[in-house]
Amino acid sequence: MPMYEYFCGHCSETVERLQRTPAEEIACPRCGRQAKRMVSIFAGGGTPAGGGCAPAGGSGFS
Template identity: 40%
Template structure:
């Protein structure tokens, strides 16, 4: 169950919410509007450093958003 970040087109505020399934209706926590824009969010990665995604070579340079990330055993 992923947590998504949304921006409300009605009140222009952003918020995060847990979305249990794709059919679930999400509404703004602040004004109740359903006119939302799903935002692109960066993933939190374990014990990384600013230079690499996981902090250990041979990881790709940060940020590794959707680019394959770290090899097995480095996350």
């Protein structure tokens, strides 16, 4: 069962939940308000922002 992370903007609480299907938001266990689901970092599968193919130093370029 996949795990989903939720973040409460009211008290900055991070909640991890094992759920079969993700919910848009859950009740924050700390303050009882709405905690919204965080977007998975690995969902895109891309490289970090600003990343290039070649290293900045450059080795054996000439």
